[in-house]
Amino acid sequence: MVSRQRKILGTAMEYAAHELKLLDANPVPALKWIAPRKTVQAIDWRRVTNPAQVRELLDAVRVQKRSGPRLVAFFACLYYAGMRPEEAAGLSKHQLALPEEGWGEIHLETARTHAGKYWTDSGKNRDDRQLKQRDRGTIRPVPSPPELTALLHRHIRTFGTAPDGRLFRGERNNDELPKLTILRAWRKARQKALPPELAATDLAASPYDLRHAGISLWLSSGMPPKQVAEWAGRSLEVLFRIYAHVLSGSNDTIRALVEKGLKSTQSDVTEDTSSRA
Structure with missing residues (x-):
């Protein structure tokens, strides 16, 4: 962000000096500075919900008029x-x-980013962009567990799609899904689904926290980090930084999987020995 702002300032100063003749020279190149190191913060575990809480929140969204x-x-x-x-x-x-039911797959192609109509090429609040940290045209497959498969089928049967095939749009604004509508619905859902003592905390404070909760569940369930990184659209390095706590906390799960594998192997050896005898 700082580098981008410096570039914008430099361009403005260049224009002021060479085109408008308001300055003798562009002063920006002479400024000395050290680019800040990019940091990736670990997630705040006070914001992460469990599966039961997520279902309560979705139910609270469903009953909103x-x-x-x-x-x-x-x-x-x-x-x-x-x-x-x-x-x-x-x-x-x-x-x-x-499929009609069960596990499916979703092929993500674009991100419909909200920037505000004054900052988009289309003049609308959202612009179609490539997936984050991906080249345009890159596809990222993600899973659709049975619960999500059922919800997506129900959504399409009930609401259809926009003319261009998009699933999610506003009730009145058929062209896009307003960010304010999303935030308002989420705020109401938290107040309804969570006990007052939890609603007053940062638990599921924003819709993005649902993504953190889902990825955390994948990791804590013992899924290989490489697969999680691919589904989440993250590098392994960034995944380890953001979810370091859940990765270290999943040792018990990993040990249980190894122990199960060892027992299975020992059982096979015992059966083989018995058959030879």
């Missing part, structure tokens, strides 16, 4: 498929590879 039912599958995508909000906002029907 007007926009609520339209947003259940949207929020579910963040948790069950580990999507970023802008990725779910750009989700289209042709990206779904879903």
Whole structure:
């Protein structure tokens, strides 16, 4: 961000000096500075929900009048498929590879990022961009567990799609999914689903926390970090930094898996020895 702002300032000063003749020279190149080191913060565990809390939150979204039912599958995508909000906002029907029930797959292609109509090329609040840290046209597959598969089918049957195939849009604004609508629905859901003592904390403070909760569940369940990183659209290095706590806390799960494998191997050896005898 600092480098970008420096570049913008330098361009403005260059214009002022050479085009408008307001300055003798562009002063920015002479400024000495050290680029700040990029840091990736670990997630705040006070914000991460468990599966039961997520289901309560989705139910609280569902019962909201007007926009609520339209947003259940949207929020579910963040948790069950580990999507970023802008990725779910750009989700289209042709990206779904879903059976009638059970596990499916979703092929993410674009991120419909909210920047405000004054800052987009289209003049709309959202612009279609490539996936974060990916080249344009790159596809990232993510899982659709049975719960999400059912919710997506129900959403399409009930609300259909936009003319371009997008799943999620506003009740009145057929062209896009307003960010304010998302935040308002989430705020109401927290107040309804969470006990007062939890609603007053940072637990599930923003919709993005659903993504953190989903990825944390994958890791704590013993899923290989490489697979989690691919689904989450993160590098392994960044994944380890953000979710270091859950990775260190999953040792018990890993030990249990190894122990199960060892017992299975020993059982095979015992059976083989018995058959030879």
